[in-house]
Amino acid sequence: MNKAHLQYHWWKYLLVFIFSFSVWYTVFHSIAQPNPNEKLNVLFVGESLDAQGLETEIKQHLPDLTSQELQQVKVTQTYLQGDEMFQVLQTRFYEYDIVIISESCLQKNMGVLLEQRFMTQALCRYFSEYMLYVETSENGAAAYGFLMEQSRGLFANYYLGKEKCYCFPSPWSENFGGLNSRGEKADDCALVIMDLLLNGYVQEVSEQ
């Protein structure tokens, strides 16, 4: 290789390395992400939750409750209100299996946020003892989530606030054991964790 070649073209060699590195890094980063049925993400929108403690306890209980193998279990807490909450959830709701929203952050437009994908009959039946979160639109009333009781369930142990909270199972989640018309029956980690958060114990899944 003569010197003149490097003198005129050195930047092309550098550019190729940088380009190659960034492309392959991005590709490998994206393929390293666990599949939807290999992760459980819970989002809490509000204040006064010990998210770390809740996450640790969920991780402790999970192996006893489900045979589903998970690579990632995460409880995220954020405090958003109004339009900001709406915009963030509208673009990122599908990333979470369960979204819990405290009353002050909740807006009466969950139907829009969930693209009018209301809860299935099977899910409503499974959690039949809880008060439903219902919104009425031109097409009639539809249920999107549940009211969480403050004195009951695993969530109550880690929630220090006084506001009411509502729990929304994601219609895109593949971890509700097929009760929301997605995913396999064996992939039920979100279902058992939602049960644990609401009840404090796990119910038997009845044949629907």
Place this chain on the structure above:
Amino acid sequence: MRGELYNISVGGIQKKIRRTKCLCAMLVAVMLGLHVLFLCIRTEHNHSLMLWLNIMADTFGSWMLIYLYFSRIALLKQFYLFAKKREYQVIGTVEWISERTVRYRQLDCYEVFINGKKYFAPADFIKLETTFNVKISVTSGVIVEVAYE
């Protein structure tokens, strides 16, 4: 005979370009094969290793492609354009040849004085020495062919 054109025929230049392009195509095929192989044997345990092997395969392959293109194909193509034209011929004695090359019309050339006039001899294609009587073909000041008188 000294002071000859390394590859004097226009057909020869075309052949060389074709051969180098073929080499580039083979290189691309090898790179693609390596990428597929590394992606196929990737597991959770060797994830980082495969990432680096892919980057290395890509980088070294692309470096070779850059080298082949810019130091062979592009030069050959440029010289081919000049060699095809052959505007005029000059007969005379080589009086002086520069020690260093200069960039002229995208070619690295030695500056050559023949009959008191400056010409450019592409370093990768033309080899000249002083005091020889030569007959050269010139295009836009670039020597494209040399014959000895």
